[in-house]
Amino acid sequence: MTYAEAVRDALAVALEQDPAVIVYGLGAPDPKGVFGTTLGLQEQFGADRVFDMPTAENAMTGVGIGAALGGLRPVLTHQRLDFALLSLDQIINNAAKWRFMFGGRRGVPLTIRMILGRGWGQGPTHSQNLQAIFAHIPGLCVVSPATPADAKGLLLSAIFGQDPVIFLEHRWLHGARGETPAGDHRVPIGRAHRLRQGGDVTVVASSILSLEALQAVDHVALQGVACDLIDLRSIRPLDWDAIESSVRKTGRLLVLDPGHETGGVAGEIVARITTRCWGHLRAPPSRLAMPDAPESTSPALTLGYHVRAEHIAEAIGDLVGAPLEVSSLSARPHPHDVPGNDFQGPF
Amino acid sequence: MVHPLDSGVSRHILRDMIRIRAVEEAIADRYGEQKMRCPTHLSIGQEGPAAAVGAVLGPEDLAVSGHRAHAHYLAKGGDLPAMIAEIYGKATGCSRGNGGSMHLVDEAVGFMGSTAIVGGTVPVGVGLALSLAVRRKPGLVCIFIGDAVLETGVFYESAGFAAVRKLPVLFVCENNLYSVYSPLEVRQPAGRALSDVAAAVGLQASSGDGNDPRAAYGLLKSAADRARSGDGPQFVELATYRWREHCGPLFDNDLGYRSEAEYLVWKARDPIPRLMQELREEGALDPAWLAAAEAEIRAEIEAAFAFAEASPFPDPVLASTDIYSREIAPFP
Structure with missing residues (x-):
């Protein structure tokens, strides 16, 4: 399957497996389904759990944090990493710090997909890979899979983990094909x-x-x-x-x-x-x-x-x-x- | 004349206000000892809204707050010794010393966290409400904010989403007129009411006198009932005033950013003697009950400070732990 299909497969597996999983983002249920990665998920799992959102990246990140604290396992998607820069306050001050600043009782299992643009004139603000900014922050996990199997495996590990994870997904990889294990395939975070x-x-x-x-x-x-x-x-x-x-x-x-x-x-x-x-x-x-x-x-x-x-x-x-x-x-x-x-x- | 509000509820509010003030005055009295080594924002003078909210919320309801959160934490039922120990940076603190005065949490009573960035917990509260809705759980989320939160972008972003999804959210806005030393008139257009702005965003909004806690209770109770019954997010603006400096134990009228005269006007509207007097006139305040309540509170506060003082500091190893979960932590 393609990388995009592997991402979609991971989301479907997670939604199927745990009613606490929610998937949202600008355009998540739209006809194009975020480059095919969310296609049909709302029809399959309902508008309560798969939904569009206001163009309000910072708040919707905080909403994911609150939802995670309330027992959900949210997956937020940004069609470009560049858009997620509006949410640095919630990512850095809340998601990354929550476990530490409240005494280690629990963290925020929030997965934030950020798609990296390139070429076709994406230009200065639709093509940045700012992985270093996120990797600089104690409390955040940052993953950047290259293959469909790793995309699926790391996304499932992120969703079912206990930490906030920045999931960097390259637009040019969406069409890449590779063997991808079926079902709940997980790749551990932190292993090359x-x-x-x-x-x-x-x-x-x-x-x-x-x-x-x-x-x-x-x-x-x-x-x-x-x-x-x-x-x-x-x-x-x-x-x-x-x-x-x-x-x-x-x-x-x-x-x-x-x-x-x-x-x-x-x-x-x-x-x-x-x-x-x-x-x-x-x-x-x-x-x-x-x-x-x-x-x-x-x-x-x-x-x-x-x-x-x-x-x-x-x-x-x-x-x-x-x-x-x-x-x-x-x-x-x-x-x-x-x-x-x-x-x-x-x- | 008998007030329409149940006298038991009224006394509950009175007792909470007395308790919150006594706790904070004890903090102020001892702050100079240099043992509470963190920024500390006191609510002395503006206990009315917190106490009224405390009487409205039930155990299934959740709350989040900002930097000035002692009153909210206590009104929601947060553990007092754990709060004092937290301000002392002790291992027994509610955040094990990592958070201090500005990061209070007591999930056992639904106080889900206060943080130090203005507006920072607004979307978190909305997200908690989303989790209630998705999981079909009862209750609402109270988001304590101040007037300055209506200047942050995240408020509009969050309120809009709460309105779209008709989430069970109760915004309680304590308008104390100042953001640090900056008065409302340099921050927001003259004549624009906070509640009008909230209404324009799609919140059902009302406003009232936060220093008349029984009136505030009425507004909050109706709003909470609407939020719980699926009417969508609510906003209640309550006018009030902090007596002491923005951050710290002292009075700061000498700085000149606000006038002594203004302070005296608000001090004359102190919510505690006002409610006490009303209850007395209604024959609903037994002096023996009051004396017992005050004695209990004094003893409780003494015990809380003794607990904090006697508690150990966190083990130094904790400076670099609790950053990731156990499955991630072994990695550098």
Whole structure:
């Protein structure tokens, strides 16, 4: 099934399994069903539990917190992460703090889906991956699955957990296909997944960059460079053991970050791994992140904006000190600003 | 002349006001000892609304509040020693010392939490009401707010949703005219009543004198009955006045942001002697009952402070725990 279908499947499984689960968001029951991820759920589970909402992101986040305290398991969806910025007060001051500031009696099991836009002119305020902001906050979990199976498994873990979870879901992954277990499939929050095994370089990725990295890692493998590719899946808590044990083996680290470079998650990983694995490093750790600039709307200005497979392969070559053939990776059958030729906008 | 309100309810309100004031005066008296090391906002002078609400709400009803919440917590039945211990930062505090005066909670009596960001619990209260509706449970959610909450965006967002879903919410707005040192007239347009604004958003709104707690009770009772019977969210604005400084134990009329004359006008409208006098005139206040109530309250407060003082501070390990649930916490 596709990633979007896997998200919908997780929601349906949760709604079926527990009457406390509610699903809401702007457009949740509309004819397009949030890129197909909520299609038909209101018809199946009723308007009490699956519903639209006012364009009031901050309040509706607080409503989710209150509903969670009242025994429900709410899932709130934002069609873009950028819209959720209006709700930072409720997320940071209430959801993240509730367990701690009221003495640890209980937390807020609230899942907030934030969809990350990209390309097709999404521009400065419809395309931001601000995972670092959320990962900075004690009390929040941040997950960013790359595959349909992980999307389903992490969403179900988020819904049935006891903590607030920011669920980052890349718009370009919605059409991606993959094997997805049926039923109540859960992926534990805080555990990375090794997608490829190799002894030369540790590549750490998440979300759509895990797919770009797969291409790059498979490409350089044909040239004799074997990489450990670690798909983080969870940004906070972060699976430090997985990265550390890999770097102790490879001595080389490349971190891919779908957010801006300054103050980003990659910087945190590089800093911590450098401190902990100093004696094992054979090359300075490196990172590839988004530029410290907003994303332009014009396709002419987004050409080199995103980290792609060819950049990753080139960086792997730099780490091992061997120039690798990368140019064939940049040949794509579709323009750079869409995930495939079937994507024709508008959002 | 006999007041239409049941004299038992009236005495309940009177006793609650006396108790809340005595607790807060005890806090003010001891604040200088530097043992209560957190910002503390007192409601002295404006106990009327809280006491009236306390008489209206039942055990199945829930409440949330803001930074000035002692009175609301106590009126809802919150545990007094746990509150005092919380202000002392002790392990026995209602939030185990992590919250202080501004983060009170006692879920056993339906006091679901007060927080320190103005307007912060408004949507939380609406969400609690949504949970009652979805789970088909009885009761309502009382959201205590002040006049400044009507300046926050989240109030309009939350009230709108409550109105769309006809949720059982009772907004109780204590209008004490000031937000810290900023008077209402620099914050809201002249002549625009808070209750009119609330009505325009879709709340059924009324307003009255918070320092006449029996009149306030009448407004609140009707509003609560409407909320419980599915009429949708209610808003009751109650005029009142805090006597002391915004935050802390002292009086601050010397600062000049409000006048001594204004304070004296409100002090003359002190809700406690006013209700006492009315009950006396109605023959509904037995001096022995009053003396016993006051003695009980004094003893209870002494015991609460003794409990707080004697309680241990939280174990230092708790500074970095209780951030995540047990399933997440083992991860760094």
